Amino acid sequence: MSRSKSLSKSQNTATQPGLVVAAHGRHCLVEAPDGQRLICHARGKRNEVVVGDTVRWAPTGDEGIIEAVDERRNLFHRQDEWRTKSFAANIDLVLILLAAEPEFSESQLTRALIAAEAAGIEALIVLNKRDVQPAFDRAWERLAPYRRMGYAVLPLCLRPALQAEPSGLDELKARLDQRSTLVLGPSGVGKSTLVNGLVPHASAQTGEISRALNSGKHTTTSTTWYWTDAQRHTALIDSPGFQEFGLAHIEPEHLAQLMPDLRGALGGCRFYNCTHRQEPGCSVTSAVASPDHPEGSISATRYRLYLELHAQLSSQRAF
Numbered sequence: 001m002s003r004s005k006s007l008s009k010s011q012n013t014a015t016q017p018g019l020v021v022a023a024h025g026r027h028c029l030v031e032a033p034d035g036q037r038l039i040c041h042a043r044g045k046r047n048e049v050v051v052g053d054t055v056r057w058a059p060t061g062d063e064g065i066i067e068a069v070d071e072r073r074n075l076f077h078r079q080d081e082w083r084t085k086s087f088a089a090n091i092d093l094v095l096i097l098l099a100a101e102p103e104f105s106e107s108q109l110t111r112a113l114i115a116a117e118a119a120g121i122e123a124l125i126v127l128n129k130r131d132v133q134p135a136f137d138r139a140w141e142r143l144a145p146y147r148r149m150g151y152a153v154l155p156l157c158l159r160p161a162l163q164a165e166p167s168g169l170d171e172l173k174a175r176l177d178q179r180s181t182l183v184l185g186p187s188g189v190g191k192s193t194l195v196n197g198l199v200p201h202a203s204a205q206t207g208e209i210s211r212a213l214n215s216g217k218h219t220t221t222s223t224t225w226y227w228t229d230a231q232r233h234t235a236l237i238d239s240p241g242f243q244e245f246g247l248a249h250i251e252p253e254h255l256a257q258l259m260p261d262l263r264g265a266l267g268g269c270r271f272y273n274c275t276h277r278q279e280p281g282c283s284v285t286s287a288v289a290s291p292d293h294p295e296g297s298i299s300a301t302r303y304r305l306y307l308e309l310h311a312q313l314s315s316q317r318a319f
Contacts, residue, residue, distance in 0.1 A: 097185030100136035
């Protein structure tokens with residue numbers, strides 16, 4: 001039996017189970033086991049509920065009060081200008097959608113992958129716009145280091161009528177089946193097209209959620225849980241703000257362990273507290289590819305990203 005975190009001092013014995021499918025401010029939309037949805041509020045001033053939470057709630061008039069949040073399997077974070085915020089829980093897979101055009105940011109990709117590693121969630125990289133050549137081939141080659149690290153990378157074309165080859169959508173659907181998948185991606189990569197293609201009546205569902213929460217905002221301004229099938233076995237969680245990923249909750253000394261290529265080079269450093277930056281006898285720096293050692297197991301770009309992220313995390317700890 002899962003443990004629950006109480007949101008009130010007194011438990012209501014008439015509580016019911018539910019799933020949080022959307023949240024805005026102190027309001028959230030909870031889905032009951034029969035599929036009915038209603039607005040719920042957390043007790044107190046702080047709202048500790050995120051999309052994907054399973055909760056216990058009690059009815060109060062036409063709405064509900066969340067009495068407890070079940071223990072989470074995992075929790076995903078992102079960073080705004082001021083602080084790190086949790087925004088999705090109980091995820092099976094993180095799908096990072098990129099495209100041949102616009103050119104993807106390897107820094108953003110790395111941040112998302114590290115966030116998934118830190119939360120213990122499997123990551124899947126999908127490269128869209130297979131029909132856009134030669135940009136697709138260039139982007140695919142840029143992802144070669146990630147394939148070598150063991151990440152699954154799938155090609156995709158969300159405009160299959162423009163090409164003779166299979167779109168890749170069937171293979172993607174097979175990987176998503178029976179799982180709860182968080183979909184991430186910058187603007188222009190086809191994220192809305194993907195969600196609308198996989199989720200029946202996605203736009204209508206979004207409109208209903210927006211009206212229910214009275215957010216007055218557009219579809220992609222808040223994290224939303226969608227079922228892709230009538231049996232409610234497979235889910236997509238759509239969230240905006242790919243560029244907002246922050247890693248402030250990660251200790252800088254743990255960063256290398258969350259990057260598979262660097263992790264593979266750990267264990268041979270001269271100093272036990274090596275930061276893998278300028279120390280002599282570092283097994284990580286010796287594995288970085290360079291003009292003198294082009295066969296290094298860590299690309300120069302990935303190592304540069306490590307240095308940048310380590311510096312950022314260290315500076316955040318200083319304040």
